[in-house]
Amino acid sequence: MEAINAELRQWCHELPKVELHAHLNGSIRDSTLLELVKNHGDNGVLISKDVEQMILEKGTSLRKCFELFAVYHVLASDHETVKRITKEAVEDFAADNCIYLELRTTPKKNEAKGMTKRSYMDAVIDGLKAVDTVDVDLCGCELTNKKNGDWRRKKIFVRLLLSINRSEATSAAIETVNLAMEMKDMGVVGIDLSGDPTVGQWDTVLPALEHARKLGLPVTLHCGEVRNSKEIQAMLDFNPQRLGHVCLLAEEDWERLKSLMIPVEICLTSNIMTQTIPLIEYHHFADLYKSKHPLSLCTDDTGLFSTTLSNEYYKAAVTFGLGKEEMFKLAQEAVDFVFANEDVKKHLAQNYEEAKARIL
Numbered sequence: 001m002e003a004i005n006a007e008l009r010q011w012c013h014e015l016p017k018v019e020l021h022a023h024l025n026g027s028i029r030d031s032t033l034l035e036l037v038k039n040h041g042d043n044g045v046l047i048s049k050d051v052e053q054m055i056l057e058k059g060t061s062l063r064k065c066f067e068l069f070a071v072y073h074v075l076a077s078d079h080e081t082v083k084r085i086t087k088e089a090v091e092d093f094a095a096d097n098c099i100y101l102e103l104r105t106t107p108k109k110n111e112a113k114g115m116t117k118r119s120y121m122d123a124v125i126d127g128l129k130a131v132d133t134v135d136v137d138l139c140g141c142e143l144t145n146k147k148n149g150d151w152r153r154k155k156i157f158v159r160l161l162l163s164i165n166r167s168e169a170t171s172a173a174i175e176t177v178n179l180a181m182e183m184k185d186m187g188v189v190g191i192d193l194s195g196d197p198t199v200g201q202w203d204t205v206l207p208a209l210e211h212a213r214k215l216g217l218p219v220t221l222h223c224g225e226v227r228n229s230k231e232i233q234a235m236l237d238f239n240p241q242r243l244g245h246v247c248l249l250a251e252e253d254w255e256r257l258k259s260l261m262i263p264v265e266i267c268l269t270s271n272i273m274t275q276t277i278p279l280i281e282y283h284h285f286a287d288l289y290k291s292k293h294p295l296s297l298c299t300d301d302t303g304l305f306s307t308t309l310s311n312e313y314y315k316a317a318v319t320f321g322l323g324k325e326e327m328f329k330l331a332q333e334a335v336d337f338v339f340a341n342e343d344v345k346k347h348l349a350q351n352y353e354e355a356k357a358r359i360l
């Protein structure tokens, strides 16, 4: 049994994968966080011993996750660190055989560090340029030169989503949408709505999301991480290009989601670790999968939840009894839901055709 599991784990690793739901600051390596804590020292804002303990304990409830994000944002608050965590996140996804990564992040202002939302995003782009273990395709051109003309080097397509935090004011949210528009030629392909689901009002962010729609920017929303039927219904009314999580939907909202056929970003480990879903066997993946609803497996926060996209595929296979052909199809179909253009989709489809002979 153990040997079979090891073989399946390795197969999930080799499977080319598309990641549609990954937050930059949730994807920081533990080793980097601990190093940042050490460099930060005890300066009255963070007490290193307590923070180290928090990082190693991880998020075991939604509340704890958001306490940790507040800490991460103190640790990664300067341009150099933003550049570093971006480089490392892309290298980690590429090492896991991810061939397309839609990385999302909340552009942040920090006057003390001379940081604007735009300069934060410039640091992210600098991080993508610094990647050196893999060739990065951003906005249709390769950022890194093929080292020594080595055409066998791995390649990853990276596209960016700008996140609006639910607690932001309408004007700040609109500023993020305008920034996304300004950076459309720099790999930004859409807008995400995220943040602590117990904070903020749908009506506050709606004007910004409508603005994005008018500008032709695709939108994905974090939906149903807490029970809030009114908000879930408003999100379904908005009918975004994709939805994340969709955990705690009432029966009629669930049926409506299914009839709308909005593609869902499924985050198994995240939902279990935050205790949004009590047991993986009860996860709504099973129902959506059985109904042939469009969906894609995602990590959410690889660092915070100590997971990888391969691990998410492995968990789905073991829990829901999917075979390799089904897993392959699941990975391949995610290409249909990427926010990048048709050219990229064609490249990705070709990658899957090539991989079929190799791993099926």
Ligand SMILES: CNc1ncnc2c1ncn2[C@@H]1O[C@H](COP(=O)(O)O)[C@@H](O)[C@H]1O
Pocket: 023, 024, 025, 026, 065, 069, 104, 105, 106, 107, 163, 165, 194, 195, 196, 197, 222, 225, 270, 274, 300, 301
């Ligand atoms: C666990 N489930 C979740 N639910 C809602 N929002 C989440 C999230 N996980 C991450 N984020 C959002 O992403 C930010 C961290 O990355 P960036 O600073 O943007 O790069 C968090 O502060 C939160 O706003």
Ligand SMILES: [Zn+2]
Pocket: 021, 023, 194, 222, 244, 300
């Ligand atoms: Zn998320």
